[in-house]
Amino acid sequence: MPDLLIELFSEEIPARMQAQAADALKKLVTDALVERGLLYEGAKAFVTPRRLALAVHGLPGRQADQREEKKGPRVGAPEAAVAGFLKSAGLASLDQATIQSDPKKGDFYVAVVEKPGRSTPEVIAEIVPAIIRGFPWPKSMRWGSGSLRWVRPLHSILCTFGAEGDEPEVVPFEVDGITASNVTRGHRFMAPEPFTVKRLDDWMAKLDAAKVVADRDRRKDIILADARDLALAAGLELVEDEGLLDEVAGLVEWPVVLMGSFEERFLDIPDEVIRATIRANQKCFVLKDPSSGRLANRFLLVSNLLASDGGAAIVAGNGRVIRARLSDAKFFWDTDRVNGLESRMPKFQSITFHEKLGSQAERIERIRRLAVELAPKVGAAPALAEEAALICKADLLTEVVGEFPELQGLMGRYYAQGEGMAGEVAAACEEHYKPQGPGDRVPTAPVSVAVALADKIDTLVGFWAIDEKPTGSKDPYALRRAALGVIRIVLENEIRLRLHEVLRARFFDGMTADVSVGGQTVLNIKFGARILVTSVSDYPMSNVDAQPLVEEHKRFRANELADDLLSFFADRLKVHLRERGARHDLVDAVFALEGQDDLLLVVRRVEALGRFLDTEDGRTLLAGYRRAVNILRIEEKKDGKAYAGPTSAALLKEPAEERLADAIDTVKHRVAAAVQAEDFAAAMTALSDLRGPVDAFFEAVTVNDPDPALRENRLKLLDEIRAATRGIADFDRIAG
Template identity: 85%
Template sequence: MPDLLIELFSEEIPARMQAQAADGLKKLVTDALVERGLLYEGAKAFVTPRRLALAVHGLPGRQADQREEKKGPRVGAPEGAIAGFLKSAGLASLDQASVQSDPKKGDFYVAVVEKPGRPTPEVIADIIPAIIRGFPWPKSMRWGSGSLRWVRPLHSIVATFGAEGDEPEVVRFEVDGIVSSNVTYGHRFLAPAPITVKRLDDWMAKLEAAKVVVDRDRRKDIILNDAKDLALANGLELVEDEGLLDEVAGLVEWPVVLMGAFEERFLDIPDEVIRATIRANQKCFVLKNPATGRLANRFLLISNLVASDGGAAIVAGNERVIRARLSDAKFFWDTDRVNGLAKNFSKFEHITFHEKLGSQAERIERIRRLAVEIAPKVGAEPALAEEAALYAKADLLTEVVGEFPELQGLMGRYYAQGENLPPEVAAACEEHYKPQGPGDRVPTAPVSIAVALADKIDTLVGFWAIDEKPTGSKDPYALRRAALGVIRIVLENGLRVRLRNLFTQGFEYHYHRHGGSEDMRNYFGAGTAPNEKSFGTLDDLLSFFADRLKVHLREHGARHDLVDAVFALEGQDDLFLLVERMTALARFLETEDGKTLLAGYRRAVNILRIEEKKDGRAFAGPTNAALLKEPAEERLADAIEQVKRRVATAVAAEDFETAMTALADLRGPVDAFFDAVTVNDQDPALRENRLKLLDEIRAATRGIADFDRIGG
C-alpha cells in the first residue's frame, strides 16, 4: 500500500518546541486522514532544527465509494417540500428517486446518492495546506509580504505519495507561494545543495549522506555514546543530564562531540555552580574525575558540523565564553562568602512575600515560631530549629542564587558550612525545600524536618486564610505540592504530629503578626484570636489534606474509600496513625470475617435507613435490655458491648490488629441475629428496640472507621 511523506523545511526551530511540534503534526494529519475515511497502518514524526516531517504508512490509493439513501417527503407532499428534497439530494427530477412504502407512514420518496471516492493525493492536497496555515506553534512569525505564520520562515515543502517499488508522485499544492515538491536540502554548511527524494527510506538515507540525522532519538544516542567514549578516553566520567541532552539534540543535525577545558582555579567554586554556569550559558556537559568524585576542569560541547581544523576554533570560542562566565560565578561566590548570610536578614523587611501576607521577614518569623513548636514533636533541638529557620531563606538574596535561582537552598548549605554554623542548620538550609516533587527525597534529619514542615504549613495556612486555594488545574502557589510534601515527610519518617494543632498555631501566628494585619483582621474578625470562620477554614484545609492523602495512597495501591472511612471519624489528623489504621482495616476486609461482617453491616444499615425514612426519625441506641426477647438478639447485644470495649482498649493502645480481631467477633452474632430475628416485629416497642440494636452495630464499627464510606 502507498506511503505518504511530508517534510516542512524552514529556518531553525527552537529546541523547546520541537518535540511538541512533531507530535502535533502527526496527530493533525492522521486525524484528518481518518476523518476522511483513509485508514493507515502506522505513522512516525521526525524533527530536526530545520525540518518537521511525517511519514504515514499503508494508506489506500483512494477513498472508498459511498452510497447513501436519503429519505424524502411522502408521495403527494407539497411542491415546496419536494423541491427542497430534490435540491438537497442533488436530483433533477422525481424520476431519479424511488418510492418506498411504510405500513404506518405510507409511500415516500427515497434518493440514492452515490459519491465516488477521491484519489488519496487529492484528499492530502486539501488537508496539508490547512494544517500548515493553522499549525499551533506557541509562538509564530510572518515574513516578507506573505500572510503565512510559521515558527520561522518556511522555505520548502516535500509531499510524496506512492507504493514501494513505484515512482512516487508529488502531491501538488501551494501554501503562500511555496509549492510542494520532492526536493529538500541537507546540512546548512556541509551539504546545502538540493536533494530529490522519494519515500521515507530514501529521504532518510539521502539526508544522512547530506550530514543530517533526522531521527531525534538517534541523535540523542549519538551524542550520549560519543560523549561517554570521549570522557572515558580522557580518564573522566560524563555527568549525564537528560534535560540538556534533549535540548542539544534539538540544536544540531549532525552532532559532533568536542572537549574543552577551563582553568583549575575555578574548581574552588562549588560543582553545582560550575555545572549551572556551563549548562545555562553554553549548553555544555561537565565531566567528573572518578578519583575525587568532583568535577574536572573539562567540558564537552556538541558541534553541528565537522570542522576542517578538527574543531579547534569552536572549542577555543567556547572556552573563552566559559572562562568569562566562570569568572563572574567566582566573583559572586567570593562576594557572598565575604558578606555572610546574616547580612541579608534585614533586607527581607523590604521584600513582599505576598501583599496580603506581609513581607519575607514576617514570613521567616512565622516559620521560626512554628519550627520551634514542631521541633520537640519530631525529635529536634528547638534552639537549632530556630536558628535554622532564621538562616533557611538567607541565600535567596545572595549573588549566586540571583544568577541561578535553581541553586537556592543548596547554596545556603554551602554558605552555612563556610560560616561554621552547626551542621544541622546547614543541612536544613538545603533540605527544608524538600520534597519538591513525587520523585524527590524527603528530609530525614530532625531539624530539617521541623523547618520543612514549618515552611510548608505556613504557606498552606496563609493562602487558605486569604482564600487563595487551588482551583481545578490552577495552583499558582504550588499548594498541592506543599501538602503532599507535608504528607510524605510525616509518613516516610513515621512522625506523630497532630495537623489540626499545627494548623491552628499557624492561623494564630498569621493573625497576631502585623504582616497584612488589615487583611487578617478582615478575615478573622475584630477579636484577639481566630474566630469560627477561621476554624471552618481549618476544617476545609484538613479536607484538602484528606484529598491529597487519597491521591498519594492511591498511587501506592491503597483504596481511597478506606481513607475516607477513617478520616471521617472525629479527630483523625494524625496522618501516620490514620494510615496504620487504614492498613489494618484493608487487611481485615480482605478476610472472610471482614467481608461477611461488612455485608451484615450493610444489611443492618439499609434496614435502618428504610425504617427511619418511613418513621421520619432516627433510631439511636442504647437498647432496652428488658425488651431483648430472642436469644439471638441477646447474644448480639452482649457481643456488641464486649466488642466496643475491646475495640476502644485496642485503639487507645494503637493496636489496630487486635481491634480488627475484636471486630471479627461480631460476624457470628450478626449473622445469627438476621437468621433468627424479625426486626420489624408487630409490637412497636420490640421493633424500635431491634432497630436501636442495628444502630449499635454501626456504633461498634465506628470505633474503627465509618463503614458507610467503604465501597466494594
Template identity: 65%
Template sequence: MPDLLIELFSEEIPARMQAKAADDLKGLVTNGLVDAGLTYEGAAGFATPRRLALTVHGVTSRSPDLREEKKGPRVDAPEGAIQGFLKSAGLSSVAEARVVDDPKKGKFYVAETLKPGRAAEDIIADLVPQVVRGFPWPKSMKWGTGALRWVRPLHSVVCTFGPETEDPTVIAVDIEGVSSGNVTYGHRFLAPEPIRVRRFDDYMAALEKAKVVLDPARRRDIILHDAKDLAFAAGLELVEDEGLLHEVAGLVEWPVVLMGSFEARFLEVPDAVIRATIRANQKCFVLRDPATGGLANRFLLTANTVSADGGATIVAGNERVIRARLSDAKFFWEQDLAVPLESRLPKLDSITFHEKLGNQGERVKRIVALAREIAPLVGADPELAARAALLAKADLVTGMVGEFPELQGFMGRTYAERQGEDPAVAAAIEEHYKPQGPSDRVPTEPVSITVALADKLDMLTGFWAIDEKPTGSKDPFALRRAALGVIRIVLENGLRMRLTAFGSTPDLLAFFADRMKVQLREQGARHDLVDAVFGLGGEDDLLLVVRRVDALGHLLASEDGRNLLAGYRRAANILKAEEKKGTAVAATVDPTRFADPAEAVLWAAVSRGAETVSDALGREDFEAAMAALAGLRPPVDAFFEAVLVNAEDPLVRANRLALLAAIRDTCHQVADFSRIEG
C-alpha cells in the first residue's frame, strides 16, 4: 500500500512549539484522510528547528464509492413537490426513482445516487493546503506580499505518495507560491545543498548524511549520552535537566556537546543561582563535583555544528557570556546580602498585588494575621509563624529575584539563613510556595505549614471576595492550584481545620469540594462518595470529609451496605413519587398505626440506629456510624417483603411513608445517599 511523506521546510521554529506542531501535523493530516474515506496503517510526526515532517504508512489508494439514498415525497404528492425532488436528486424522471411502500406512511419515492470514490492523490492535493493554511500555531507571521501565515517564512514543501515498489508521485500542491516537490535541504552550514528524496526511509537517511537528525528523541539521546560521557571523563557528574534537554534538542539539528569552564571564584554564589544563570542565558548544563557534592566550575553546551578547531571558538564565546552573567549574579548576591530582609519590606508597598486587593505590603499584613490564627491549630509557634509570614515576600524586591523570578523563596531562605533568622523561619520563606503542583512535596514543618496555608487561603478568599473566580479552562491567578495546595497540606499532614474560620464562603467551599474530588479520584477514591458527603452541606473540615468518605466506601463494599443502599433507594423513590402526587406523609411515626409486626421491628431499629449514628458522629467514630447503618439492612428488607406501603387506609399509608422518611433521614445523617452511583 502507498506511503505519504510530507515535509514543511521553513526558517527556525521555536523549540517550545516543535513537539505540539509535529503532533498537530499528524492529527490534522490523518484525520483529514480518514474523513475523506481513506485508511492508513500508521503515522509518525517529526520536528527539527527548520522542518516539520510526517510519514503516513499504508494509505489506501482510493476512497470507496458511496451509495446514498434520498427520501422523496409520496407518489400522490403535488407535481411541483415531485419535480423539486427530482431536481434536487439529479434525476430526469420519476422512472429513475425507486418506490417504497411503507405500511404507515404509504408509497413514496426514493432516489439512489452513487458517489464515486476519489483517488488518494486528489484527496491529498486538496488536504495539504488546507492543513497548512489553517495550522494552529500559537504565534504566526506573514512575510512578503502573500497572505499565508506560518510560524516563520515557509520555503519549500515535500509531498510524495506511492508504494515501495515504485517511484512515488509528487503530489502537486501550491501554497501562496510555494510549490511542492521532492527536494529538501540538509544542515544550514554543514550540508546546505538540495537533496532529492523519494519516501520516508531514504528521506531520513539522506538527512542523516546531510547532518540532520530528524527524530527529536534521538537528538535528546545523543545530547544526554555525550554529556554524561564528557562529564565522566572529567571526573564530574551531569546535573540532569529534562526541560533543558528538550529545549536544547529543539535548537539543533546536529548536536555536538562541548565543555567549557568559568572561574572558581564564582562558586561562592549559591549553586541554584549558578545553575539558573547558565541555564537561562546560555541553555547550558551544569556539572557536579562528586567529591564535594557542590557544583564544579564547568558547564556543557550543545553546538549545532562541527567546527574545524574542535569547538574552541564556540566554547570561548560561551565562556565570555557566562563569565559576564555570573559576574552580575555575584554582584546581586553580595548586594542583596548586605541589606536585611526586614529592611526591604517598605518596598513591597510599591508593588501592586491586584488593583482590587491592594499591594504586596498589604497582602503581607493579611498573611501575618492569618498565620497567627492558624499557628495554634498546627502546633506552630505563633511568633515564629508571624515572623516567617512577615519576611515571606521580602525577596521579591532583591536584585537576584528581579533577575531570576524562579528563585523566589529560595533566595529568601538563603538570605534569611545568612542573616541569622531562626531556621524554621528561613525554611518557611521558601516552603510557603509549596506545593507548586501534584508532584511537588508539601511542607511538613509547623511554621512552614502555617505560612503556606495563610498564603493560599489569603489568595482564595481575596479573589472570591472580588468575584475573580476560575471560569472554564481560564485560571489566570492559579486558584485551582492554590486550593489543591491547601487540600494536600491539610490531608497529608493530618490537620484538623475548619475552612469557614478563615473566611471561606459557601461558594468557596463548593470550589474546595470540586478540587477535593479531583484529588481523591486521583488517589482511587470514588468521586460520588465525595459528592454524597459534601451533599450534606456545611462540612468544612477536610480531614473529616476524607475519613467519612473512607468509612462510607467500606460500608458500600459490604453486602449489608449494598443492600441497605438498595433499600434506601426504594424508600426514597417511593417517597419522591408519592410526594409528587401530593400524597400525605405523616409528620412523625405513630406506633399505634402499625398494622404489621414488620413495621414495629423497623421503627425500633431505625430509632435505635438514628440515635447510635448521631452519637457515633458526635464522637467522630465513622466506623461505628456505618456499622449502625449496616444494622438497618435486615429490618428494612423484612419491611419491604411483608408490607405494602400504599395501603388503602390513608392514615396507615401516611404512617408507613413516615417510616420511609425515617430511613432516609437516618442515612442522611452520614451522607446524601441520593448522590451515590451504582
C-alpha cells in the first residue's frame, strides 16, 4: 500500500517546541485522514532544528465509494418540501428518486446518492495546506509579506505519495507561495545543496549522507553514548541530565561531542553552582571525578558540525564563555559568604510576600512561631527549629540564588554550614522546601520536618483566609502541592498531629480586629487585608467592652475556615491514597466521623477498614448494614420521624432480636475500647461478630410488626446497627 511523506523545512525551530510540534503534526494529519475514511497502518513523526516531518504507512490509494439513502417527504407533500428534498439530494427531478412504502407512514420518496471516492493525493492536497496554515505553535508570526504564520520562516514543503517499488508522485498544493515538491536540503554548512527524495527510507538515507540525523531519539542516543565514551576515556563519569539531553538534541542535526576544561580554582565553588552555570549558559554537561565524588574541571559540549580542526576552536570559544561565567559565579559565592545570612533578614521587611498577606518578614515570623509550636510534636528542639525558621529564607537574597533561583534552599545549607550553624539548622534551610513533587524525597530530620510543616501550613492558611483557593486546573500558589507535602511528611514520618487544631489556631492568631465607635460600634475582623467579618451594633462600646464579641467572631470564623481547609486535605489525601491503591470512598467514610483530623490515624483506620471489607465477614456485614439502613430510611420517611435508640429490652420478643441486641451492646464496647487503644484490626474483628446476629435477625424477625410498639423497637434496633458501625466509619459512604 502507498506511503505518505511530508517534510516542512524552515529556519531553526526552538528546541522546547520541537517534541510538541512533532506530536501535533502526527495527530492533525492522521486524524484528518481517518475522518475522511483513509485508514493507515502506522505513522511516525520526525523533528530536527530545521525540519518537521511525518511518514504515514499503509494508506489506500483512494477513498471507498459511498452509497447513501436519503429519505424525503411523503408522496403528495407540498411543492416546497419536494423542492428542498431534490436540492439537498442533488436530484434534477422526482424521476431520479424511488418510492418506498411504510405501513404506518405511507409512501415517501427516497434518493439514492452515490458518491465516488476521491484519490488519496487529492484528499492530502486538501488537508495538509489547512493544517500548515492553522498549525498550533505556542508562538508564531508572519514572515515577509505573506499571510502564513509560522514559528520561523518556512522555506520549502516536501510531500510525496506512492507505493514501494513505484515512483512516488508529488502531491500538488501550494501554501503562501511555497509549492510542494520532492526536494529537501541537508546540513546547513556541511551539505547545503538541494536533493530529491522518494519515500521515507530514501529520505532518511539521503539525509544521513547529508549530515542530518532525522530521528530525535537516535540523536539523543548518539550524544549520550559519545559523552559516556569521552568521559570514560578521561577516567571520569558523566553527570547525566535528561532535561539537558532533550534540549541539546533539539539544537543539532549532526551531533558531535567535544570535551573542554576550565581552571581548577573554580572547583572551590559548590558543585551545584558550577553545574548550573555551565548548563544554563552553554548547554554543556559536567563530569565527575569518581575518586572524590566531586566535579572535575572538564565539560562536554555538543557541536553541530565536524570541524576541520577537530573542534579546537569550538571548544576554546565555549571555554572562554564558561570561564567568564564561572568567574561571575565565584564572585557571587565569595561575596555571599562575606555577608552572613542574618545580615540579610532586615531586607525582608520591604519585600512583599503577597499584597493581602503582608511582607516576607511577617511571613517568616509566622513560620517561626508555628515551627516552635510544632517542634515538640515532631521530636525537634524548639530552639533549633526557631533558629532554622528565622534564616531558612535568607538565601533568597543572595547573589547566587538571584542568578540561579533553582538553587534556593541548597545554597542556604551551604552558607549556614560555612557560618558554623548547627547541622540540623543547615539541613532545614534546604529541606524545608521538600517535598516539591510526588517523586521528591520527604525530610526526616525533626528540625527540617518542623520548619517544612510550618512553611507549608502557613502558605495554606494564608491563601485560604484571603480566598485564593485552587479552582479547577488553576492553582497559582501551588496549594495542592503544599497540602500533599504536609500529608506525605506526616505519613512517612508517622507524626501524630491534630491538624484541625493546628489550622484553627493559625487562623485565629492571624486575625486582627478593628473597632470603631461613633454613635454605633463597627467591628471589622480581618486576616491580612481581607475583611472576614463586619458587625454593626447600635450601642457604642469601648475596645475592652467589644473584646468578647471579637473573640466570639474570631473563634467562629477560625473554626469555619479550618473545617473548609481540612476538607481540602481530605481530598488531597484521597488522591494520594488512590495512587497507592486505596479506595477513596473509605477515606470519605472515615473523615465523615467527627474529629478525624489525625491523618496518620485516618490512614491506619482506612487500611484496616479496607482489609476488613475484603473478607467474607466484611462483605456480608456491609450487605446486612445496607439492608437495615434501607428499611430504616423507608420507614422514617413514611412516618415522618427518626427512630433512634436505645431499644427497650422488654419489647425484645424474638430470640434473634435478643441475640442481636446483646451482640450490638458487646460489640460497641469492644470497638470503642479497640479504637481508644488505636488497635483498628481488633476493632474490625469485633465488628465482624455482628455478621451472624444480623443475618439471623433478618431471617427470623419481621421488622414491620403489626404491633406499633414492637415495630418501633425493632426499627430502633436497626438504628443500633448503624450506631455500632459508626465507631469505625460511616458505612453510608462506602461504595460497591
